[in-house]
Amino acid sequence: MLLSSAIRSDPQRTVLITDCGPISCADLDARADQILQHADFRSASNCLVHSSQPADVVTALLICERAQRPLYIAHSYLPSDHLEAVIREQGIDLVLGSGLNCRRVAGPPTSHFHGFQVCLMTSGTTGLPKIARHSLKALTGRIRTHSERREPSRWLLTYPASSFAGLQVVLTAVLSGDTLACPEDHSIKTLVRCAGNVGVTHISGTPTFWRGVLLALGGTSLPGLRQITIGGEVVDQTTLDRLRVRFPEARITHIYASTEAGAVFAVSDGRAGFPSDWLRAPFDDVELDIREGLLWVRTPRRMLGYVSTHQAIGDAGTWLCTGDRIRVESDRTYFTGRSDQIINVGGSKVWPDDVETVIRAVQGVVDCRVSGVASPISGKVLVAEVVIAPEMAADGIRRTIISQCRAKLASFQVPRVIRTVPEITLAPSGKKQTEGGL
């Protein structure tokens, strides 16, 4: 009972600082007890938590650990039809919503998995989300526990708690005896202000987030900051250098991780990429390989498998293709993009098809193409090129496209640049030419 023991070892510790005030370990424990006694929970077997509140996600983890049941963690931004499809397909019979309000649903009598496992969704989706099933041991494999650490830290949550990266930060705070500040509003302005007010010492965020911090700080600083962790997107040398100048006292680490592969490795030498030696010799139980230009990993912290596709992917000893392209330059190896059409927007994965489907449904749109354009601020910006019917007014359609995308997609999936073009150029294969990638 890793999580329960951590919570019970120091009941008075403030574990979360929310907009509504501090939440102690004892508060979480009491809330977990309450749900465990709830008739709806007692009669359910397959739970899903769907809440933007980190406190709800932690409590759901606690109760499923105690009851030894699987827990599905859904993104709060998941469209409702996708959520309902996941509930149906996975035989979910209890949905824990915001504030852990229980909603019983008619699931089949048997669940797919037994025991405590955590099922996480990938960030973007084509149709239904892919769901990666993890053991708690694998998820917490790179987290140092309370006894191994000396000074408690104050973290800031910049990711959704439902994401792999967000959950890593949440679990770190719970297991390491730390405190996590988690403002509901994730705008740079709020996050920077919260970091200052709470006196955070550790922040994990995407390169896009960190460049936003550099732009938003102006003349002010974050004097207590000791640890800068970067992940979710490729980090470039300029960003690392700017952060080093701005935060000379902080340790800067960039992490390579994914929902499927788990936390793979961390680099703290101030240089982009990773040492090429790591491709030759195993380290931290991790083996890396380059096959046809792509990074393959073998790690004990990887997922147990996908639940959504019931795809057999072998045991923990199996190599996993990350889909990330790498380039070896003597002693250093760099990430150069993706092998597929996925576009990494500020650390979240976007499948262009999802966005194009929404845009094509707008009346007056003849065709469209969504691609990622490299940006010095965020890794990629989504650009939609749209062909509109001759009789339609471009400005009106542009507004409709934006409002439809906002209504039907997550914020990171909404194209920020929309260009009207006379036609979409096709590649010689007859497929649309796309930039894609990182």
Added chain:
Amino acid sequence: MIEPTSVHLICEKVRIAIADKGERERELGPETVLLGGDLPLDSLDLAAIVIELEHAAGRDPFRDGFVEFRTIGDLAELFDKA
């Protein structure tokens, strides 16, 4: 010396981005803070504004990587120097 046309162009792009978000119009000028101030913009909006500016101006002040800027005036200066 900042070219008034650069400031004007940036203000126009910022105005469109704000309108696209369904937010009320704001007063804009060289001193307006782009991110972390009162404008309802996030990093992605700002990134999109910069891409649109590069497209319109035919210049890329970030070709050597990320450079810090805070206000509309700062950004105009970067474009003027590029």
